[in-house]
Amino acid sequence: MDRDDVILTGLPFDPTAMKNAEKIPSYKFLPLMYQLAARMGTKMMGGLGFHEVLNNDRMEAARNIINIVRKRRARMVRNIEALCDAYITLANVDATPWKSQRKGINIPADQPIIKLKNLEDVVVPTMEIKVDPTGQYENLVTIKSFKPEFRLAGGLNLPIIIDCVGSDGKERRQLVKGRDDLRQDAVMQQVFQMCNTLLQQNTETRKRKLTIRRYKVVPLSQRSGVLEWCSGTTPIGEFLVNVEEGAHKRYRPKDYSSYQCQKIMMDAQKKHSEEKYNIFMKVCENFQPVFRYFCMEKFLDPAVWFEKRLAYTRSVATSSIVGYILGLGDRHVQNILIDEQTAELVHIDLGVAFEQGKILPTPETVPFRLTRDIVDGMGISGVEGVFRRCCEKTMAVMRNSQEALLTIVEVLLYDPLFDWTMNPLKALYLQQRPEDEADMNSTLNADPQECKRKASDDQSFNKVAERVLMRLQEKLKGVEEGTVLSVGGQVNLLIQQAMDPKNLSQLFPGWKPWV
Helix, strand or coil: CCHHHHHHHCCCCCHHHHHHHHCCCHHHHHHHHHHHHHHCCCCCCCCHHHHHHHHHHHHHHHHHHHHHHHHHCHHHHHHHHHHHHHHHHHHCCCCHHHCCCCCCEECCCCCHHHHCCCEEEEECCCCCCCCCCCCCCCCCCEEEEECCEEEECCCCCCCEEEEEEECCCCEEEEEEEECCCCHHHHHHHHHHHHHHHHHHHCHHHHHCCCCCCCCCEEEEECCEEEEECCCCEEEHHHHHHCCCCCHHHHHCCCCCCHHHHHHHHHHCCCCCHHHHHHHHHHHHHCCCCCCHHHHHHHCCCHHHHHHHHHHHHHHHHHHHHHHHHCCCCCCCCCCEEEECCCCCEEECCCCCCCCHHHHCCCCCCCCCCCCHHHHHCCCCCCCCCHHHHHHHHHHHHHHCCHHHHHHHHHHHHHCCCCCCCCCHHHHHHHCCCHHHHHHHHHHCCCCHHHHHHHHCCCCCHHHHHHHHHHHHHHHHHCEECCEECCHHHHHHHHHHHHHCHHHHHCCCHHHCCCC
16 A cells, blocks of 8 residues: 555555554454544544544545455445445335244345345355455355345344355355444454454463354444344243243243243332342242253253353353453343354344443343353352353453453444444333333434434543543453452452342343343
């Protein structure tokens, strides 16, 4: 890249920096694309008043880069643009007429996605492509076509499930989401990747195979995107409390149903915290954990059962500590999947992070999900032994890698085009009560940026980001409640907070803290 290219992209030109940058192989920058894009074409400015200027400035810089690529790979750029437009059009289809259909639904004939065929130079976007230092990128799986049927996933926005047929003949399932900003999910997956690299480099965590399960997220606009479908997984809520065949109903038929528990806790919402705690304890007495049966049912060979239960425990430990560091909230039973082959957890829907769950109408009071059912899946020793040790090893690695983690997260926090802060619409969406449904439907199509601007009139966005970053630094230094703790002390405190029934009783009933 020469001086003209730098000016084209809108990046400031510094001869010394350019000279030094030329010594670094270009492929090294690829994993940091989000960080580079956040600074692309940015002028020296601050505050939310510059939203529009900053947006236009960045768009112009991006357009210039695409035009540089277009000169060399015109067909590829044209096909990628057609694919993105097709995904966005499909994401914004009103799926309510098919809401009750469980089987395949024909994709409407006017949808451009079914007309796309043999995009030989466009890779399947939901596949992970390893960085190739040579830049050759040979034998990539490209898009052959899309199957003509779709299904609907659950949830309020009714995301669409489609199948992409690759040039290798395999079908890959994808989730196309509209009315949802997936940029934060994408950056969180990038942070997970960074954490996995750090865990892989450390001897203690590598030998224990401590990793976080990831999936590909491709944001296409501020309101839509496509995600890799996590095949072979099921939400832990489906296994445990599915109305027809959940494990609680099968193994503890005389216990309260989860629905009864939810109703009892809903009715207790406005009661005093002490009273709420007593009601919660009564609910727990009548709803005993059963998650141990997952591994018993799926893995009949004793050696395999033991191996998978170990993998599950390690997975809970790693995702709990990394989730705590990132302030990941909204960990209800539909947002945590379990792999039916490996017994590892997969965390989805990462839109509530940086402790924004603490400012919900019903604040989140636990650092991660460590309810009785989650602990039950670990076997007789519960949180002692493997779980605690893996938590400590993960925490030690995170604390020793402060700089790397802060570099990635800082960009997200200070970028005013990202919508990571809590706003009234987001809060209503997460903790919707039956009486709110009319409000919900009327505000569903509101612009999240508009909501954010309204919500941040009385507080400086940069100040919030500063506070969040400071708290993140504290966690990585072991500062809890004003005291510096050892790794073991910090982990012990977090486990106690996560399992404390006083904390669990205060949570929003939709989180299902009794499960």
